[in-house]
Amino acid sequence: MNSAVQALMESHAALRMESYQNTDVSVLDFSTEIFKTLHYLTDLMHSIKNPPGTRDNPARICRDLLNCKRKVSDGKYWIDPNLGCPSDAIEVFCNFTAGGQTCLSPVTVAKLEFDVGKVQMNFLHLLSSEAVHTITIHCLNTPVIGGDTPLTFKGWNGHKFEGYKLLERNVILDECKIQDGSWHKTQFTFHTHETNQLPVVEMSRLSPPQKGQHYIENGPICFL
DSSP: OHHHHHHHHHHHHHHHHHHHHHHHHHHHHHHHHHHHHHHHHHHHHHHHHSOOOOSSSOBSSHHHHHHSSSOOOSEEEEEOTTOOOGGGOEEEEEEGGGTSEEEEOOSOTTSSOOSOOHHHHHHHHHHOSOEEEEEEEEEESOOOSOSSSOOEEEETTSOEEOHHHHHHHHEEEEOTTOOSSSEEEEEEEEEESOGGGOSEEEEEOOOOOSSSEEEEEEEEEEEO
16 A cells, blocks of 8 residues: 555656656747747847848948948949838949949930939938939030030939039030040039939930031939
8 A cells, every 4th residue: 555655656746747847848948939039020120220232121222231330342232212112122333432322323324314213213312412423425526515505404303404504513524526536525424412403314405416426325323
């Protein structure tokens, strides 16, 4: 009888010990899951606060990537200025060497067009303090500046760059006046703190060549 009771007590003690051990294991597993979840949420919040500039997790503008703690280098990144759905994110060139410029390439260098919607472009204007746009005219025996019909450039908001101010402020190179049978170029750079003036979207009064040729090279528009 005593031996039977002793055996029963030992069996009960063994079950209690196993129960305690299982409980410890369950608590340990639960704690591990909580730690993993917290780690994931921490990484997620950090990624939202400091986006890497990928297509799935774009930044607002390139300068935001420069402000992050991670090391970045010049190159292509994805941005979403209006912070909406990532489906309308834009691939741009980030020039961190120049302080974090956000540079958009034209659809084609032969046209004054950029593949960016009005909403995203307007947000880029709002988020930036200055903009730079360069346009180059390549020419063969064809002067670009001068004559009775001076060039006129129309900006994004309808502003017109024309007259003497255009020549004084925006012409950084004028080789088209050289007519020696070789190709030359005249280059215009538009730099303004009124960011909604750029990019240039239209150019008029470019005289048709008489004995030579010319063509336009549209450069990137860069915001900072």
